Structures are given as structure tokens and as C-alpha cells.
Amino acid sequence: MAPRVLISDKLSKTAVQIFKDRGLDVDYQPDLGKDKEKLLAIIGEYDGLAIRSNTKVTEKVIAAAKNLRVIGRAGIGVDNVDIPAATAKGIIVMNTPFGNSITTAEHAIAMMFALARQLPEADASTRAGKWEKNRFMGVEITGKTLGVIGCGNIGSIVADRAIGLKMRVVAYDPFLSDERAIDLGVEKVELDQLFRRADFITLHTPLTDKTRGIVDAAAIATMKDGVRIINCARGGLVVEADLVEALKSGKVAGAGIDVFEVEPATENPLFALPNVVCTPHLGASTTEAQENVALQVAEQMADYLMKGAVVNALNMPSISAEEAPRLTPFVKLAELLGSFAGQLTETGLKAIRLEYEGEVAEMNVRALTAAALTGVLKPLLQTVNMVSAPAMARERGVTVEEVRREQRGAYENYIRLTVITDRQERSVAGTVFADAKPRIIQIKGINMEAELGPHMLYITNQDKPGFIGRFASLLGQEGINIATFNLGRKAAGEDAIALVEVDEPISDSVIERVAALEGVVQAKRLTF
Numbered sequence: 001m002a003p004r005v006l007i008s009d010k011l012s013k014t015a016v017q018i019f020k021d022r023g024l025d026v027d028y029q030p031d032l033g034k035d036k037e038k039l040l041a042i043i044g045e046y047d048g049l050a051i052r053s054n055t056k057v058t059e060k061v062i063a064a065a066k067n068l069r070v071i072g073r074a075g076i077g078v079d080n081v082d083i084p085a086a087t088a089k090g091i092i093v094m095n096t097p098f099g100n101s102i103t104t105a106e107h108a109i110a111m112m113f114a115l116a117r118q119l120p121e122a123d124a125s126t127r128a129g130k131w132e133k134n135r136f137m138g139v140e141i142t143g144k145t146l147g148v149i150g151c152g153n154i155g156s157i158v159a160d161r162a163i164g165l166k167m168r169v170v171a172y173d174p175f176l177s178d179e180r181a182i183d184l185g186v187e188k189v190e191l192d193q194l195f196r197r198a199d200f201i202t203l204h205t206p207l208t209d210k211t212r213g214i215v216d217a218a219a220i221a222t223m224k225d226g227v228r229i230i231n232c233a234r235g236g237l238v239v240e241a242d243l244v245e246a247l248k249s250g251k252v253a254g255a256g257i258d259v260f261e262v263e264p265a266t267e268n269p270l271f272a273l274p275n276v277v278c279t280p281h282l283g284a285s286t287t288e289a290q291e292n293v294a295l296q297v298a299e300q301m302a303d304y305l306m307k308g309a310v311v312n313a314l315n316m317p318s319i320s321a322e323e324a325p326r327l328t329p330f331v332k333l334a335e336l337l338g339s340f341a342g343q344l345t346e347t348g349l350k351a352i353r354l355e356y357e358g359e360v361a362e363m364n365v366r367a368l369t370a371a372a373l374t375g376v377l378k379p380l381l382q383t384v385n386m387v388s389a390p391a392m393a394r395e396r397g398v399t400v401e402e403v404r405r406e407q408r409g410a411y412e413n414y415i416r417l418t419v420i421t422d423r424q425e426r427s428v429a430g431t432v433f434a435d436a437k438p439r440i441i442q443i444k445g446i447n448m449e450a451e452l453g454p455h456m457l458y459i460t461n462q463d464k465p466g467f468i469g470r471f472a473s474l475l476g477q478e479g480i481n482i483a484t485f486n487l488g489r490k491a492a493g494e495d496a497i498a499l500v501e502v503d504e505p506i507s508d509s510v511i512e513r514v515a516a517l518e519g520v521v522q523a524k525r526l527t528f
Contacts (some may be wrong), residue, residue, distance in 0.1 A: 003069075003305040008032040008039060009052035011074055012294035022302035024048075029289075029512070040064050051080070052146045053281075059085040072301040074293040075100060075284055077234075078314060084260070087315040094300050094312050098153055098282035099293035104137050105157035107283045108232045109201050111256030113227045114277045115200075116141050117253075121274055142166045143466050147198030150205030150233065151176045151186065151212065152395055158202055159186050173205075174380060174394065175349045176354055178422075180397025188348070189274065189412065195222045207234035208382050217242040220251060230256040232283045236262060244269045245274060258283050289375075300439050314385045323364055330360055330415070333430050333432050333438035334368040336452050336528060337417040338375020340440070344458065351399040351420040352376060358413040361404035372417055414441065440486075446497050448488030453501035456526040457511075462519045463489045463496040470517050475502070478510050495521075 002025045007016065010030040019026040027046070032039055033055030043049065051057065052074050057259040062068070062085045071081055073095040086093050114120060117138035120418055125132045146162045148155045158171045163185050171186040172194045181188040191214075194201070201223070205211050215229065216239040229252055231238050246252040247270075254275045260268060263281060270276050283496055284290070296312075303309040310316055334354075354372055356365055373389035384392055393400055407413075412452040416429040429442040440450045468487075475482060481503040489496035506525050515523040 003517065004045060004067075005045070005048035005050060005301065005305070006032070006046040007050045008055045009050075009074075009285040010054075011050060011052065011297075012291050015050065015074075015294040015298035018295065018298040020515070022300060022306055024305060033463040036225055038062075039294055043068065048305055050297055050301060053077065053080055055080065057081040057086070057433035062086055062089055062091065065089075070094060070301055070304050072297040074290075074297040083315055084513065089180060092097075092304065092316050093314045094297065094310075095314060096293040096296040096300070097312060097385075098391075099290035099296050100286075101153045101157055103286040103289035104154050104232055105161065106286075107258060107279075107388075108154075108158050108204070108230050110159050111230045111232065111258065111277060112141065112146075112162075112200055112202070113280075115230070115254040115256050118275075120277050134332075141200075144168070144199040147172070147201040148186065149173075149191070149201065149203045151184065151195065152180075152204065152392060154233075155202075156184055156395065158204060159184050167200075170197055174345070174347070175393075175396040175398060177348060177350050177397035177399075180395070192222060196224070197236065198227060199224060200228045203231040203233045203237050205233060205237065206380070206382050207236045208380060209420060210380060211240045212236050215239065215243070217245070220246045221230045223251070225251060226253040228252070228254045228256070232256075232258040234260040235261045240268070240270060244273065247273050268474065277429050291377070312385060312388065327363055328369065329432045329436040329438065330363060330368055330413070331371045333404040334371040334415055334417070334464040335375040336438050337415060337428050337430050337440075338372035339378060339528060340375070340452070340526065341417055341419045341426060342372070342376035342379045344426060344524060345379075345421060347424075348422040349398050349419065350422065351375070351401065352393070353401040353403065353418040353420065355403040355405070355416040355418075357405050357409070357416075358411065360413040360415060361406070365402055365404065369400065370413065372415075373400065376417075376419065396423055411441065415441070439498065443488065443497050443499070444495075446488040446490055446495070448486050448497065448499065450486035450499045451484065451501075451524075452528045453483060454528055455499075455502050455505050455528065457500040457506055457514065458522075458524045458526050459498040459500070459504060459514065461498065461517075462495050462521065463491075464519050466496075467496075467517070469520045471498070471514065474508075474513055474517065477514075480486050480504065480506065480510065490503055 004025045005019050007028045016026050016028050043064050047067055048070045050072045059082045066093050070092045076095055076097050078095055081093055083093050118136045122136040145168045148159050148171045149453045151171040162169050169186040170189045172191045176188055214237050256277045259281055300311045323512055354369055370386040370389050373393050374384055374386050377384045411431045413428055414431040418427040430438055430440050432438055483501040486499045511525055
């Protein structure tokens with residue numbers, strides 16, 4: 001019996017044909033996604049679910065999906081899919097990360113023109129018969145400075161178009177290398193410099209814990225008077241209440257907003273302001289983009305359901321069935337090492353070196369490297385996966401080096417990951433023991449053996465008497481229980497590292513108190 005696929009949102013009819021041509025049974029119900037109860041009632045009949053943004057694939061839907069093997073999102077954002085619940089049930093979640101890049105970039109440029117010349121307001125005024133020629137005094141784009149926050153696939157296209165318009169472009173992206181910036185023709189700057197210098201600011205970064213509210217009242221206060229802000233990326237990057245006040249005061253001359261903190265946005269204080277251009281999340285809304293993502297998601301889902309091939313999966317590595325049992329623990333190790341290094345990397349990433357020693361050097365290191373890159377990039381690019389991570393690293397000019405060698409040390413297998421930034425090199429190494437659990441065995445040249453848990457605290461300190469007592473006492477005062485406590489040092493009295501697992505998330509205030517302890521050089525919260 002052929003696998004069955006349900007399309008519950010409006011996708012191009014070409015996608016339907018692709019499924020049929022590949023031998024699948026397809027059910028096209030483009031309005032079903034809006035009917036939660038009906039979706040719950042029938043989802044159990046299908047092997048695949050193809051969606052856009054209207055269908056909400058909740059934990060309840062996944063629980064009812066008895067036969068579902070794959071969810072395909074036509075587009076990049078998967079906020080409407082409960083990925084942990086899907087993963088727990090063994091359902092692959094795929095997206096199409098590059099299908100609508102040009103369309104979104106063009107929408108940002110269109111917003112910039114609309115703001116510069118006040119086109120929507122001038123249009124409404126003229127239609128009302130007012131002919132207010134003197135009221136709508138615009139500004140030229142030529143010669144102005146555009147600040148691009150996030151210079152990945154979409155941001156780099158925006159930068160290229162802006163340079164073609166004879167603008168100066170400054171870009172902030174922690175993963176943008178100096179060489180890649182030169183290739184793009186942009187000036188790489190820190191975020192505070194971008195805020196100070198830009199006449200127009202456009203956001204092209206995912207919504208993560210680090211980027212949420214990246215444009216708030218404090219940031220706006222450092223910007224030029226009369227700056228214009230464009231957000232076609234994700235609602236929540238801009239604090240809307242702060243933007244409203246800045247637009248009212250004139251500090252911000254105009255804003256082009258395509259995405260909102262709450263969507264669908266049927267009511268919003270921004271709507272009442274004359275110097276705002278609002279659109280209903282149209283960034284990916286062109287015929288070409290919708291055709292591209294529909295074709296891609298249909299091809300990816302069909303390849304998986306008919307051949308077992310995995311492409312652009314957000315919750316599963318691209319590994320063949322034959323090598324999976326042996327390779328999977330090392331994939332987990334590589335991603336954990338990458339995540340460890342990525343969470344500690346705060347300056348421009350230039351290169352990543354991966355050293356494979358022992359039997360692991362003979363395995364599918366391409367998959368292992370992709371897993372490691374996923375871990376490094378995920379703190380800022382949450383939708384990155386093992387397929388897209390190498391491309392995203394290349395886009396940002398990050399050099400990736402792989403070294404394979406035979407066993408030389410005490411461990412039968414180990415992986416060492418080194419991150420090279422503008423300021424330093426930091427390495428972390430790990431292995432997999434017979435229990436198939438990944439272990440950290442070395443950090444910055446300091447030996448230790450540690451498992452990584454969900455909530456960790458990483459501390460570098462001077463090896464002096466009393467530190468452990470002061471630290472443990474502080475956590476005790478805060479009611480935080482220590483699960484594991486791992487220590488390492490270069491030599492007596494020199495640099496030391498503590499890697500501590502605790503039972504609950506650590507607050508910012510606790511981190512600040514730990515960092516203030518005598519002898520502590522650095523304190524960072526890590527999550528895995």
C-alpha cells in the first residue's frame with residue numbers, strides 16, 4: 001500500500017503532482033489546517049503531513065498521528081510544529097530553509113523604499129483628493145548607510161541589493177568572518193557601532209534567546225535621530241512598545257514591519273501611527289517563492305517516504321540505515337561538543353577544526369562534522385540542521401578543517417573540536433565509552449571527565465583554596481541542587497575549570513553572583 005500524504009494548507013498544485021508522480025497517495029485539503037478538530041480526527045490515517053503556517057501541529061495532534069512518519073513545512077519557520085513531541089514519537093520534521101530567501105530580501109528592500117518616500121501615506125492622501133505635495137518630503141537612499149543585522153542567506157542578498165543602490169552597508173553577525181564580509185562588500189561591525197551609524201536598519205536573524213528584543217528602548221537610544229527600522233524576519237526581535245514610543249517622539253522616523261509579536265495581528269498600537277508601513281507577514285509571499293518551497297517540500301517528503309532519504313530534517317541527522325547504530329552516539333558527541341563551544345563563543349567565528357582519532361576517523365565524518373557545525377551555530381540560528389549547517393557556515397566564510405589520524409593516546413576514539421575566533425582558539429574534546437554515552441575528556445587543554453546534562457554551569461577560575469566551598473555555599477543559599485561536579489586544572493595554583501550540572505535552570509542573578517566570587521574568571525550558563 002502506497003504511503004498517504006495529507007496537505008492541510010494551501011500549497012502549489014505542482015506539489016500534489018510531485019507526490020502522485022512518485023507513487024504516493026495524496027489528499028489535498030488546503031483549508032483543513034484551520035479546523036483543529038477535523039485534523040485531529042483524520043491525522044491518524046496519514047504517513048506524511050505537508051503544511052505551511054496555518055496548520056498547528058501540537059502535541060495533541062502528534063499524539064493522534066498514529067502512522068505519521070514525516071512533517072514537511074514549506075518554508076523555513078517551524079514555530080507551528082511541536083518538534084520535541086515529534087522527535088519523541090519518531091516523526092521527522094523537515095523544512096525548506098532556502099526556498100524563499102530572494103522574496104524575503106526583496107520585501108525588505110521594498111519596505112525601505114516605502115519608508116524613504118512615505119508611499120502608503122502619500123497614496124492614501126492622493127486617493128482622498130488632498131494633493132499634499134509639500135507634506136510628503138522623502139529622503140534619498142543613495143549614499144545612506146544600511147545596517148544589516150544577520151548576514152546569512154537573506155541578509156547577504158539584502159546587502160547585495162543595497163550596494164547596487166549605492167548604499168554603504170554595515171553588517172553585524174557573530175558568524176560573519178572578515179573574508180566573507182570583504183566578498184560581500186560590507187563592513188563588519190559590532191552591534192553598538194551598527195546602531196550608531198545606520199540610517200536604515202534591517203533585521204534578518206532568527207528569534208532566539210540572544211536575539212529576542214535586540215531592538216529595544218536602550219538600543220534605540222543609541223541610534224541616529226531619524227533612523228528607519230525594517231523587520232521582515234521574526235516578531236519579537238523588536239520590542240513593539242519601545243518602537244511605538246520612539247516613533248511618536250520622532251527618534252525613529254519610520255518603521256516597516258512585516259512580522260509581529262502576536263500573529264495574526266488584527267490589533268496593534270503600530271497600526272495607528274502614520275510613519276509605519278505594516279504588512280501581514282508577506283516576506284515569503286510571491287508566486288515564485290511559494291512554488292519553490294512547495295516543490296522542495298514535496299520532493300523531500302517523497303524521497304523519505306519512498307526511499308528513506310533524509311534532507312533538511314530539523315530533528316534527525318542524514319545517516320544511512322546501515323551505519324546508524326554505530327555512528328549515532330558519535331553524532332550526538334559531535335553536536336554536544338559543537339554546542340559546548342558555540343555557547344561559549346561570543347566574538348566573530350573564523351574557523352572550526354575537527355580532529356578525529358582512532359576508529360571514529362574511519363566513520364562517516366561528513367555527518368559528524370555537520371553535527372558539530374549544527375551544535376556550534378544553533379545558539380544563534382535555531383533552525384539550523386545537519387543538512388543546512390555546512391552551507392550556513394560557508395555563507396558566513398567560516399573555514400572548516402577535518403583531520404583524521406590513527407589512535408595515539410589512551411582513548412580508542414575521540415573527537416576534538418577547536419573554534420578559532422578573532423581573539424582566541426578554544427578546544428574541547430570528547431569520546432564515547434561502551435555505554436554509548438558521550439563524555440567530555442578535555443577543555444582548553446585541561447583534562448577532566450564529565451557527562452553533559454540539561455542545565456550546566458561552566459566556570460574558569462584560579463586554583464586557590466576556598467573556591468569550591470564559596471561556590472557550593474552560594475548554590476546552597478540559592479536552593480540549587482548540584483547533580484554532578486567535575487574539576488580540572490593545568491597545575492597546582494594555575495588555571496582551573498569547573499563543570500557543574502544542576503537540577504534546574506540557573507537565573508541571570510545567580511550567574512552574576514557566581515562571576516563575582518573571589519577567583520572566578522568566567523561563569524557561563526550552558527544548556528544541552
